[in-house]
Structure formats: structure tokens, C-alpha cells
Amino acid sequence: MSALLEVDSISVSFDGFKAIDNLSFNIGDAELRAVIGPNGAGKTTFMDIVTGKTRPDAGDVKWGTPPKSLLKMNEAQIARAGIGRKFQRPTVFEDQTVADNLTMALKANRNPFAVLGWRPSVDSTGKVAELASEVGLAAQITRKAGELSHGQKQWLEIGMLLAQEPRLLLVDEPAAGMTLAEREQTTALLVRLAQTRAVVVVEHDMDFVRRLNCKVTVLHQGSVLAEGSLDHVTRNPDVIEVYLGR
């Protein structure tokens, strides 16, 4: 499997503290990957580096084929290159409808400077309906985003990210604050999305990771401690000691 994203020996320190310590791992095209690890393991810093928010002190992050260094790009260029990031708290426009939120995201994709004064075309109406249905919000399309449940807002934001047609989606703790039914729908959504793009899920909730049924990378002190199926990594004595045994 060729790598879509190659994290190559990156390190970063904050005030002398190594948050990421010689971290290396690859993500393939159309792969679902869970990244887990105890508090302070470096999960957020890893996402910050991949999206250009934080610059590593050493190492490289390579993207696509032929591989290009993401370290030469700023945050906007990285997003345009095809990396979307879903933060934990949904940031949708609460006073706008689901359709309007998706329309704005589509428009921002085509021309980030021309959102104002834009009228939806027939073409974009079809695409908005398609995105809404992809994230399970077809029946909510005329509702204001502020009226949606927490889970539905998260799906709307995922739909808005999909409007940018990312090749890699980084998703931070998608199950947090969701009901059981919402978690199940989110699992199905992420599994489905990963059939046509890479999806990296950073998650604390082991039950949720188990349902994703994918390769797991365990981070500890800014490095990879173990990698493989959830059963494989949870049998690893080092993982039991630093993470599960806590």
C-alpha cells in the first residue's frame, strides 16, 4: 500500500519538553485509522503538525504521489491540498439552515473570497442534497443548524468538510457527547467515508474504536508505542502499562 501521508521522524519541543519525539507512521489511501493514547501522548500536536498549525523542529511530513513536503505549505495550502480537520466542538453557523451551511462550504471550496453575494445554482443545490444525504441529514436540510442535536451538528460539520473533497480527514474525538444511537451512526459514517478517502480518528473511547474495526496506532510520549488491530495493541504489555492499566 503506498502512503498518502508519511510522518517521517518528526520531533517538536515546547519549552524544552518533547511533545513529539521522533514520530514516524504512514497513512494509506482510503484507510480508516484510529490514533489513541493517554492524555498528553501527543495526539493533538500530531494533528497540529499535519495541518500546518505547528512546525516540527525536526523530520518531515510527506503528502501524496510523488510525495511533497507539507512543511513547505501554510495551513490554507494544506487544506487546499486535501487535508480536512474536524475539531471536537462543532463550528457550524447556528442561524443558517443545514442547506445554507453546506452551500457556504461548497462555495468556500470554489473561491474562498467570493462567498458574499453568491446565489446557489441548480448544480450546487444537487450537490448540497447529496452532501446532506451522505452525512444522514437529508430530512433536516431546511432546519436551522442551531436546532440540531449535538450529533447532527457534528455530522453537518463533516458534510461541510466533505464539500472541500478532502483526501484525508482528521477527526478529533467524534463520539464525545453523543448518544449511543448517534455513536453508532457516526461509526457507520466514518467507515463509509474511509472507503473513498483516508480517515484518521483520534479517540479516547475504546468501545468506539472497537466498533471502527480498523488499524490502531497507540501514541505515548510523542512516539508510536504499538500498532495493529485493537486486540493486538491491547494485548501489548507496554500498552497495558501506560494506557489501559491506568
Ligand SMILES: Nc1ncnc2c1ncn2[C@@H]1O[C@H](COP(=O)(O)OP(=O)(O)OP(=O)(O)O)[C@@H](O)[C@H]1O
Ligand atoms: N503549545 C504548547 N505549549 C507547551 N506545551 C504544549 C503545547 N502543546 C502541547 N503541549 C504539551 O505537549 C504534550 C502533548 O500534548 P497533546 O495535546 O498533543 O496531547 P494529547 O495526546 O492530544 O492529549 P489529550 O488526550 O489530553 O488531548 C502535553 O504534555 C502538552 O502539555
